[in-house]
Amino acid sequence: MQRDVVVVLSVTSRPEGRASAVTKEAALFRRRILALAMAVFGLVFVAAPAQAAVGQGSEGASQAAPTGCTSWIEWVHEGNSHYYGRAKVQCDTGSYRVKAQCRNLQTGVGYVVTGTQVVSAPNVATVTCYSGNVAESVHAVAEPPAAGVTGCTSWIEWVHQGNNHYYGRAKVQCDTGSYRVKAQCRNLQTGVGYVVYGTQVVSAPNVATVLCYSGNVAESVQAVPQ
Incomplete structure (x- = not known):
């Protein structure tokens, strides 16, 4: 004799009010996490370009050439030797040395001498041509070099x-x-x-x-x- 077996599955569910509360809490938690992530990402995005801009600005400032430079030449008196060979330069901004293009009038040969002292504006930088030689032009040399x-x-x-x-x-x-x-x-x-x-x-x-x-x-x- 064949018998039918009936299996009854019992499903237990949470009360509707409890499930709704859990869902709301989960949604609120997700919104808080999303807001926090966006805030952190925004700070990183804003801070990185700012740091780059500061770096570029400082580098540009360190390589700025001196401006407003004025140069002149003076006589040098060394015993019985008198020659127009002391070169000077003064600038309004920047750090610099002085460079003079000099010439030996007996041989006609020209050359360049560069001062060793670095000065900051508005101080005067000075260099002297070799004894008896004359300075023909004077220039400021930027420090650090461009x-x-x-x-x-x-x-x-x-x-x-x-x-x-x-x-x-x-x-x-x-x-x-x-x-x-x-x-x-x-x-x-x-x-x-x-x-x-x-x-x-x-x-x-x-x-x-x-x-x-x-x-x-x-x-x-x-x-x-x-």
Whole structure:
């Protein structure tokens, strides 16, 4: 004789009021966690650019070039030797040294001397050419040095080739970077101008040199960054 077996499953559920309270508490907890996460994320997002901006600002300030610079040259009196060779510079802002482009008038050779003392504005920086030589130009040298090719000073010298003498040796010296020299020359007989480039690349503070064609004169000199 076959009998049917009936299995009765009993499901016990929480009271409706209790379930509703638990659901509300869970939702409130999730909202609090979400709000806290958004607040933390917002602080990180705001603080990071602020720190970057401060870093960039301080770096830019440390590399700011001196401004409002005024230079002049004074006589030097050493016993019976008197020469126009004391170079001075004063700036309105920044820290700097002084650099002078000098010349030996007996040989015609030019060169650069740089002062060793770093001063802050508005103090005066001073350097003296070699004894008996004259200063032709004076410049402020930024401290710390700027990036790239900066602080370039140029001059021209006489070239002596047998009986041929012409003002055609072009030179340039910079405070920073690597560079060649470029000279704009002219043939005085024909009046034709042209440009010549030095082949040697030098690093600061070395001097780069190039010659105009024989008998021609240099009219301007520039540094070519490399």
